[in-house]
Amino acid sequence: MSVDTTRAAVPPSRGTAARRASSQLSARPRLRLSLLLAAPLTWLVLVYVVALAALLVSALWTVDSFTGEIDRSLTLDNLKEITTESLYRTVALRTVGVAALVTVVDVLVALPIAFYMAKVASKRAQRILVIAVLTPLWASYLVKAFAWRSVLSDGGIFQWAASPFGLDTPGYGLTAVVITQAYIWLPYVILPIFAGLERVPNSLVDAAGDLGASPWTSMRTIVLPLLVPAIIAGSIFSFSLTLGDYITVNIVGGANQMLGNLVYTNVGAANNLPLAAAIALIPIVIMIGYLTAVRRTGALENL
Amino acid sequence: MILSSTVRRVLVALTGLVLLVMYLPLVVVVINSFNPSRTLTWPPTGVTLEWWRRAWESEGARDAVVSSVEVAVASTVIALVLGTLMSLALQRYRFFGKSSVNLLVILPIALPGIVTGIALNNAFRGILGIQLGILTVIVAHATFCIVTVFNNVQARLRRMGGSFEEASADLGAGVWTTFRLVTFPQLRSALLAGGLLAFALSFDEIIVTTFTAGAGTTTLPIWILNNLFRPNQAPVVNVVAVVLILVSILPIWLAQKLSGDTEALR
Amino acid sequence: MRLTTHTSRRAAGALVASGALVLLAACGGGGSSSEDTGAAAKLGENEGQVSILAWPGYVEDGSNDPEVDWVSAFEKDTGCQVTSKTYGTSDEAFNLAKTGDYDVVVASGDLTARMVASKQAAEVNTDLIPNYAGVYDFLKDKEWNTFDGKNYGVPHGYGANLLMYNEDEVSPAPTSWSSVFDESSKYKGKVTAYDSPIYIADAALYLMNTQPDLGIKNPYALDDEQFAATVEVLKNQRANVGEYWSDYLKEISAFETGDTVIGTTWQVIANSVEKSKVKAFLPEEGSTGWSDTWMISSQAKNPNCSYAWLNYIESPEANAQATEYFGEAPNNPEACEFATDPTFCDTYKAGDEDFASKLWYWRTPVAECLDGRTDVECKDYSEWTKAWTEIKG
Structure with missing residues (x-):
């Protein structure tokens, strides 16, 4: 890192007012902090927190199914419905299962490639690999999902490639959803793990090797523990992005539905925002639970 | 790092395999853009340039790319400003509720898009009574893009430490001068990386966009979705995707070159 | 008009239903609905623009495919510039229509009743739409476009599942x-x-x-x-x-x-399947189907251009283009002559009243x-x- 010291020399003060403001600021860290926080906090609270709170409140409303007018008297009916009807439990479990599987697959796939990128590849190869990992992000999500539809179809490339091993295409269904989602979100998992690995000093692993640890042992006992926050950071992306998805499951999921579909059907097709909001509570609760659980690991600083 | 050649070979093989799988569907997309079948079925029955011609002539696709770029640029700029402010506040100060603020920044990306989408839709239309349009999309995208900038800048600030800034202040530089001459130059590559990721995130976002875009606001993903439902347009979508992949390599490569260190692109 | 027993039963049902709708509209109240002032009696100058809310493929101006364009001719003829928005479901359309941003809305049968009940649709004077005369009789004055004896729109096209x-x-x-x-x-x-x-x-x-x-x-x-x-x-x-x-x-x-x-x-899907031998037919029980209606918003800012559009899209040329592109039967027999595919009307059973009588068009339950x-x-x-x-x- 280089700081141009000649340029960093303080320029002569121009406006006295600006000068005074600046020294005021230097003297008052609290004021500085408030000024820094004011804009982003206002934005997040006004745009996001208010919107989320309003959504939660609307879960307590009902809707006139014919005129589509919302009845704003408070009732727990929607909440009762999503907690008692078995449909919502089944779909929620299915969705969490798919999201968890996607995350596991992504992490398992990301670890070796990220390790190769961070620790083995030359600087030049590393640069090319980062580009190679990032490029698929730019092909539209929808286009990629439809490409997988084609790959997994009856007589598609998957079947062709798998038949010599006596395997068949899984067809459209939850397996296809896991494959497609894992594929789409993979770059978002590779990148934080790669960055996390770069921060693990080579000397540490080498020292373990010198002391007689096998590569596998040093990997398990030294690298992985240091990598946990990065892995969790990556998992937040894959897990949450899968949790709310309804488009991929429409394209390759066969007749299955996930939480996103239930929300979408209710808000899009049935115009029932209150029930949709109540259903949306399920992923909200799951995600907030997950985030608070992992907050202590420092993962949130590694996203 | 010292690794045995077997481990190296295994790693090379795995990396190659992962890349192969990553690019296989993209190859399918490229091939399908020359596939005469209107419905993207495999295997292709021949070769045609018809879809490329149509894509070239498609005003709708061009307009959609323009609005997507507008949205992505605007929301990236907002995210850059807000994300940087936020990370300076959180990394350089201690205050009550800090971890809650941290969580708040992450929430828009950590909660599923459909939740963010219906919440903002409801807020814009139901509470504020604003007409949905390109502005509402920008606001929505900026909200979930803040986190990518925030994370990159925060990581950089953490590694930088505060000693240079303190030195600058000790030498008599004002707050703004210190930021301009000391902090900002060190943040540049982190900002570039965060900005690029924010741009990518916004450019390809479909779910939140569906709920926040108004009449006549057609971003590229929305155009793609609409055209997949339109008779005989699906292959044109493939052409657009191929063009996007090709075009995207340039900014990524440039960013890599400019930032100088790969860490910047995480 | 010939009524099969099946349609007359539906007509009777519709009468009761529309009575209920009026009641509902009367006590529902609220919203941003404007006063019901009845249909326009005569037309004035065109306003120069019109905004349309439609299914994808209904309002094509050549921006997606230069060869698919029936909007430009309308703009040239009438001086009304068209802006359009497409929707994916009837419910999305209903939400969008309520914003009042659209002069014209094309609605399927599962939407029209709601449009009328919530006073989003204006009564339409079909005398001001000369091309309405050519429309198949069996599509006119139906329970999904006519409420309480008043027309709230004109037919676009129809199809069967x-x-x-x-x-x-x-x-x-x-x-x-x-x-x-x-x-x-x-x-x-x-x-x-x-x-x-x-x-x-x-x-x-x-x-x-x-x-x-x-x-x-x-x-x-x-x-x-x-x-x-x-x-x-x-x-x-x-x-x-x-x-x-x-x-x-x-x-x-x-x-x-x-x-x-x-x-x-849908027939259009069957036509598009190239790689396998498929057949699509109407099973012996009959089937469900759709019949879409062009409506004018009660909040229309450009009523004259709206009428101009309704008349234009009812014309055999434009109707043939739009329905052939989407893949459904046109609303009038003359449209068959303007289709690029000579078998178009046979394929979609246009005007086949026996076929049409076996269809139960989408309604809102x-x-x-x-x-x-x-x-x-x-x-x-x-x-x-x-x-x-x-x-x-």
Whole structure:
């Protein structure tokens, strides 16, 4: 890192007012902090927190199914419905299962490639690999999902490639959803793990090797523990992005539905925002639970 | 790092395999853009340039790319400003509720898009009574893009430490001068990386966009979705995707070159 | 006008239903609806622009495909510049229409009643639309475009939900919907169905024919018992469904690759399947279908250009272009001559009244039974939606 010291020399003060403001600021860290926080906090609270709170409140409303007018008297009916009807439990479990599987697959796939990128590849190869990992992000999500539809179809490339091993295409269904989602979100998992690995000093692993640890042992006992926050950071992306998805499951999921579909059907097709909001509570609760659980690991600083 | 050649070979093989799988569907997309079948079925029955011609002539696709770029640029700029402010506040100060603020920044990306989408839709239309349009999309995208900038800048600030800034202040530089001459130059590559990721995130976002875009606001993903439902347009979508992949390599490569260190692109 | 027993029964039902609608509109109140001032008596100067809310493929200005363009001619003729927005579902359209940003809305039968009841649609004076005269009589003054004896729109085109099957995989050739309901296990995992709560009506129509004891008279008017029986049929079918389709492309590709071999379809989809031998037909029970209506918003800022558009899109040339592009039957016999495909009208059975009489066009299920029963309450659309998510499980 280089700081141009000649340029960093303080320029002569121009406006006295600006000068005074600046020294005021230097003297008052609290004021500085408030000024820094004011804009982003206002934005997040006004745009996001208010919107989320309003959504939660609307879960307590009902809707006139014919005129589509919302009845704003408070009732727990929607909440009762999503907690008692078995449909919502089944779909929620299915969705969490798919999201968890996607995350596991992504992490398992990301670890070796990220390790190769961070620790083995030359600087030049590393640069090319980062580009190679990032490029698929730019092909539209929808286009990629439809490409997988084609790959997994009856007589598609998957079947062709798998038949010599006596395997068949899984067809459209939850397996296809896991494959497609894992594929789409993979770059978002590779990148934080790669960055996390770069921060693990080579000397540490080498020292373990010198002391007689096998590569596998040093990997398990030294690298992985240091990598946990990065892995969790990556998992937040894959897990949450899968949790709310309804488009991929429409394209390759066969007749299955996930939480996103239930929300979408209710808000899009049935115009029932209150029930949709109540259903949306399920992923909200799951995600907030997950985030608070992992907050202590420092993962949130590694996203 | 010292690794045995077997481990190296295994790693090379795995990396190659992962890349192969990553690019296989993209190859399918490229091939399908020359596939005469209107419905993207495999295997292709021949070769045609018809879809490329149509894509070239498609005003709708061009307009959609323009609005997507507008949205992505605007929301990236907002995210850059807000994300940087936020990370300076959180990394350089201690205050009550800090971890809650941290969580708040992450929430828009950590909660599923459909939740963010219906919440903002409801807020814009139901509470504020604003007409949905390109502005509402920008606001929505900026909200979930803040986190990518925030994370990159925060990581950089953490590694930088505060000693240079303190030195600058000790030498008599004002707050703004210190930021301009000391902090900002060190943040540049982190900002570039965060900005690029924010741009990518916004450019390809479909779910939140569906709920926040108004009449006549057609971003590229929305155009793609609409055209997949339109008779005989699906292959044109493939052409657009191929063009996007090709075009995207340039900014990524440039960013890599400019930032100088790969860490910047995480 | 010739009425089959089937349509006259529906007309009677509609009368009761529309009475209920008026009542509902009267006490519903609220919203941003404007005063009902009746239909326009005469037209004035064109305003220079018009905004239209439509299904994808209904308002094409050449921006997606330069050869597909019937908007430019209208703009040139009338000086009304068209801006348009497409929607994916009737409910999305309803939400958008309520913003008041659109002068003209094209609505399917599951939307028109709601548009009228919420006072979003204005009464239309068909005398101001010269091309209306050429429209098929059997599409005029129907319960989905006429309420309380007043016209609230003009027909666009119509189509049927047909049964399609892969001729190489399905034998003997099916003749009834039973092949996708009671006998669907024969094609386990390769059956498809339309992904919308409105598909419940298809199963109800099937039960109407196979289980007369249930007393279903109209597939959109189901009481508790009838509804439960219908949902049961669909839950059994679910076990054999490979995937549900709601977009065009998905079903075509599934039939081409062989992932799906039988299921409900639209004629235009059947036409587009190239790689496998498929056949689409109207099963003996008849079927559900759609008939779309051009409506003018009660909040229209450009009423004159709106009328100009309605007249233009009713013209045989424009109607032929639009309906042929989307893949449905046109609304008037003359349109057949303007189609680029000489077999267009035969393919889509345009003007075939016998065919049309077997169709139950999409309606919005409401609590006041559409078949005129007053002693029971019918399941409304929100309950259909709920049941649909349960059927899919």
